[in-house]
Amino acid sequence: MPFTIVLNIFAAVGQSFLSFFAAVGRLFVFAAKAVGHIFAPPFFGRITLKQFMDIGYYSLPVVGMTTLFTGMVLALQSYTGFTRFNAEGAIASVVVLSITRELAPVLAGLMVAGRVGASIAAEIATMRVTEQIDALVTLSVNPYKYLIVPRIVAGTLMLPILVLIGDIIGIMGGYIVSVHALDFSVGSYLKQTFDVLQAADVISGLVKAAVFGFIVTLMGCYHGFHSGRGAQGVGAATTNAVVSASILILIFNYVLTQVFFS
Amino acid sequence: MINDNKETAGGENSMIRMSNVKKSFGDKHILRGINLEVKKGESLVVIGGSGTGKSVLLKNILGILEPDEGTIEVDGHVTTHVRGRARVELMHKFGMLFQGAALFDSLPVWENVAFGLIHGEKMPKGQAREIAVEKINAVGLSAQRVADLYPAELSGGMQKRVGLARAIATSPEIIFFDEPTTGLDPIMADVINDLIVESVKGLGATALSITHDMASARKIADKVAMIYEGEIIWCGDIKDLDNSGNPYVDQFIHGRAEGPISKHSDFAKTAKSHA
Numbered sequence: 001m002p003f004t005i006v007l008n009i010f011a012a013v014g015q016s017f018l019s020f021f022a023a024v025g026r027l028f029v030f031a032a033k034a035v036g037h038i039f040a041p042p043f044f045g046r047i048t049l050k051q052f053m054d055i056g057y058y059s060l061p062v063v064g065m066t067t068l069f070t071g072m073v074l075a076l077q078s079y080t081g082f083t084r085f086n087a088e089g090a091i092a093s094v095v096v097l098s099i100t101r102e103l104a105p106v107l108a109g110l111m112v113a114g115r116v117g118a119s120i121a122a123e124i125a126t127m128r129v130t131e132q133i134d135a136l137v138t139l140s141v142n143p144y145k146y147l148i149v150p151r152i153v154a155g156t157l158m159l160p161i162l163v164l165i166g167d168i169i170g171i172m173g174g175y176i177v178s179v180h181a182l183d184f185s186v187g188s189y190l191k192q193t194f195d196v197l198q199a200a201d202v203i204s205g206l207v208k209a210a211v212f213g214f215i216v217t218l219m220g221c222y223h224g225f226h227s228g229r230g231a232q233g234v235g236a237a238t239t240n241a242v243v244s245a246s247i248l249i250l251i252f253n254y255v256l257t258q259v260f261f262s
Numbered sequence: 263m264i265n266d267n268k269e270t271a272g273g274e275n276s277m278i279r280m281s282n283v284k285k286s287f288g289d290k291h292i293l294r295g296i297n298l299e300v301k302k303g304e305s306l307v308v309i310g311g312s313g314t315g316k317s318v319l320l321k322n323i324l325g326i327l328e329p330d331e332g333t334i335e336v337d338g339h340v341t342t343h344v345r346g347r348a349r350v351e352l353m354h355k356f357g358m359l360f361q362g363a364a365l366f367d368s369l370p371v372w373e374n375v376a377f378g379l380i381h382g383e384k385m386p387k388g389q390a391r392e393i394a395v396e397k398i399n400a401v402g403l404s405a406q407r408v409a410d411l412y413p414a415e416l417s418g419g420m421q422k423r424v425g426l427a428r429a430i431a432t433s434p435e436i437i438f439f440d441e442p443t444t445g446l447d448p449i450m451a452d453v454i455n456d457l458i459v460e461s462v463k464g465l466g467a468t469a470l471s472i473t474h475d476m477a478s479a480r481k482i483a484d485k486v487a488m489i490y491e492g493e494i495i496w497c498g499d500i501k502d503l504d505n506s507g508n509p510y511v512d513q514f515i516h517g518r519a520e521g522p523i524s525k526h527s528d529f530a531k532t533a534k535s536h537a
Contacts, residue, residue, distance in 0.1 A: 044381075126367075134326050135364040138438075139428075140353040140382030 030222050034152055037144045048150040055116050055151070055217070056158030060165065062115055063108045067166035070103050071095055071173025079182050091184070092192035095174030100201045101261075104166040105159075106253050109212030112159060113245040117220040120151055121241035124224025125234040133225070148225070152217045159213030160206040167202060204260040211256065212249050219245040276335070277302045277436060277468040278323060283332035284492075285318055292318045294492035296332070300485075305462055305469040307483035308494075309476070309514060311523065315492045316472035317361075320438055323470075324356065325349050337435070354382065357434035357467075359458075361441040363425035365413035371398065371424050372409040378432045397427040401457050419450040423457065430461045437462060439471035443478045455481040476515050479503075488514060490523065 078091045124147055127133050136143045171193065178184040220241045227237035278300040285293040292315045300306045310316050321327040323334055325344060334342045337355065344352055357378075365374045373380075375397055376390035385393075391409075398405040401423040413421055422442065429437055442458060443451035455478050462469045462482075473479055479486060480500060487497040488511050496508040503515060513521030 042381075042384075130362055131360045131364040132366055134321070134324075135358070135360060135366070137326055138324060138353060138356055138358040139378035139432075140350050141377075142350060146381070 026226075027218075027222055030225070031218055033144055034148045034218065034221065037142070037149050038153060042145060044146055044150055047146065048153055051150045051154035052158055054119075055112070055154045055213075056161060059112050059115055059158075059162055062111050063162045063166045064169050066107050066111050067099065067104050067170035068173040070107060071099055071170035071175075072177045074098055074103070074170075075174040075177040075182065079178075088182075088184075089188075089192065091178055091182075092174070092189050093196040095178075096171055096193045096197050097201060099170035099174070100167050100197065100205045102205075102253070102257070104163050104170050105205045105208040105212060106249065108159065108163050108166050108209065109216065109249040109253075110246055112155075112162070112213070113216045113219075113242055113249065116155065117216045117241045117245045118238045120217060120220030121224040121227075121237045122234055124221060125227030125237040128225065128227045129229060129234060143225075148221045151221055152214060155213040155217030156210050157213070159216070160209040163205055163209035164202070167205065200260075204256070207260075208253060208256050211252055215248045215252065216245045219248065275301045277304070277337055278470060279333075279335040280319075280323070281333045281335075283319075283322060283329045283334060285315075285322055285327060285329050292492050293322065293329070296489075296492070296494055298487060298494055298497070300468055300470055302468055303466055305459075305471070305482055305484045306487060307471045307473060307479040307485070307500075308487045308489055309474060309479055310472075310489035311474060311514065314489050316489055317440060319489065320358075320440060320470070320472060324358070324438070325352070350382075354432070355435045356438065357429035357432060357436070358438040359422070359425045359429045359440065359442055361444055363413070363418075363421040365421055365424055365428070367413055370410050370412055371416070372405070374413065374424060375427045375431050377428065383432060393431060394427070397431045398424070400430075400461075401427045402453065403427075419446055419454070422446065422450075422454055426454070426457055426461065430465060430467075433465055434467060436468045436470070437465075439469065439473075439482070441473055441475075442471060442482075443473065443475045448477075451475065451478060452481070454478075458482050474514075476517075 074095050075091055078094045079088060082088050082090055082094075124133075127147070133143050133147070136146055175189060175193070178189050179186055223237040223241040223244070227233045276299050278298070280296045280298040283293055283296040284291070296315075296319060298306075298308075298319075308316055308319065318327060322329050323336070325341070329342060332342070333340055336352065341349075341352055365371075366377065369377070372391055372394040375394035376385075376387070379385040379390040379393060380387060395405040395409060398409060403420060403423050408416065408420065408424070413424070416424065426442075429439075439458060442454055446454060458469070458471075459482055461467075469482070471479075471482055480503070483500045485498065486500055486503050487494050488508070489495070490510055496506050496511045498506060503511070506512065509522050512518075513523050
């Protein structure tokens with residue numbers, strides 16, 4: 001009897017592992033197919049441009065607000081901590097490095113996952129449920145090329161641009177608080193900011209952003225494309241897209257940081 | 263480009279031929295050896311209850327699903343496992359009216375109708391719009407009024423008509439109709455049936471429809487096949503339907519609760535959700 005219980009536990013654990021690896025395999029196949037279709041005609045330029053607007057332009061307010069207030073809070077918190085050690089002079093360095101290397105790409109990625117990843121998953125899942133994806137097939141249009149490629153291309157290219165703008169806004173947020181609330185001098189704050197900032201800091205953040213943009217759109221497309229039936233299927237696809245994209249962003253952030261700065 | 267140009271052993275007159283096609287989802291066996299032939303220019307209606315595998319049958323022919331066993335031939339070519347660009351080319355032969363119309367929400371009516379022309383056949387937009395307007399008028403809608411509306415602004419019947427206009431816009435050789443009258447009032451259903459007959463005969467196309475609406479089947483069919491538990495259990499001319507001598511067909515066409523068809527035979531419903 002105890003042997004059977006142990007066997008059942010092993011079977012359940014084994015089943016979970018198999019399901020996990022099967023899901024990872026399906027995701028890799030989906031990603032490989034999507035990337036393969038990026039480079040093969042036909043190309044849907046107008047649809048891709050629309051995605052540039054949806055994913056890039058319309059995410060700008062969210063990313064801008066997030067990085068602005070993050071920069072402001074960072075300056076305030078750094079000041080509170082650093083005054084204990086008479087190290088207020090390091091605030092500009094902390095703000096600029098934290099924003100460009102970590103906070104702007106990660107927070108922008110997470111915000112875009114919430115806004116864009118959810119929207120992509122819901123839209124494609126609804127198309128799946130209402131047979132619009134099957135209709136594409138019957139109209140001689142490959143759904144990967146029409147639905148998946150434009151979104152992945154737009155996400156991968158637009159998130160770095162959003163993060164670059166977010167970098168500027170976030171640094172500006174730290175500057176506003178430091179100069180106007182904490183009485184730092186304009187000249188010394190800006191000098192310290194530019195002295196410490198190197199191209200590699202910004203570039204590493206932009207590379208991270210491109211990877212996060214790919215992850216967000218890939219997860220949105222994947223979960224939408226493989227959605228279950230009905231409203232519940234659409235809801236589950238949306239949730240799974242946001243949760244999986246957010247977790248993958250945090251994991252890949254660690255991996256990329258290790259690669260860039262170890 | 264279509265597969266290996268393998269010619270069929272069937273007659274030259276055969277447009278669609280399914281031989282021993284089987285499809286399962288896990289342990290749910292939906293198609294259990296379908297044998298079916300649709301001749302060129304013929305209108306075949308497949309009848310059967312909910313969850314008997316009708317939609318799965320259509321999706322296997324279209325390549326949306328791949329059969330586990332058996333052979334599907336379209337216009338003399340084996341297409342069972344055709345994929346990629348060859349499948350896209352093959353789809354030029356097909357048009358389809360979906361059960362819920364499946365119009366693209368983000369596009370206006372005229373662009374829905376012209377979609378296959380613009381993206382499938384690479385036709386210039388202006389020319390595609392002209393054809394779309396012509397097809398919208400052909401299905402009894404006023405293009406002037408509806409062409410620039412979005413699908414959400416149309417009634418169910420109007421959406422079905424737009425779906426029909428889209429299905430015939432590329433003048434396909436084969437048209438599929440998936441439950442064309444489901445969800446429509448009887449008058450609108452009859453209007454759609456008339457339009458289907460007109461469109462199919464006008465194009466000289468081959469039609470394969472699935473329905474459980476017997477009025478619709480009687481109106482649009484040259485031949486009728488009945489699917490039950492994943493097999494074609496009867497196939498014959500529409501004029502022979504009432505004298506089929508098959509108790510399953512008799513029960514179904516008369517809508518009787520009592521008979522050989524079990525009330526619990528909707529085993530395939532669960533699996534249909536996978537399709």
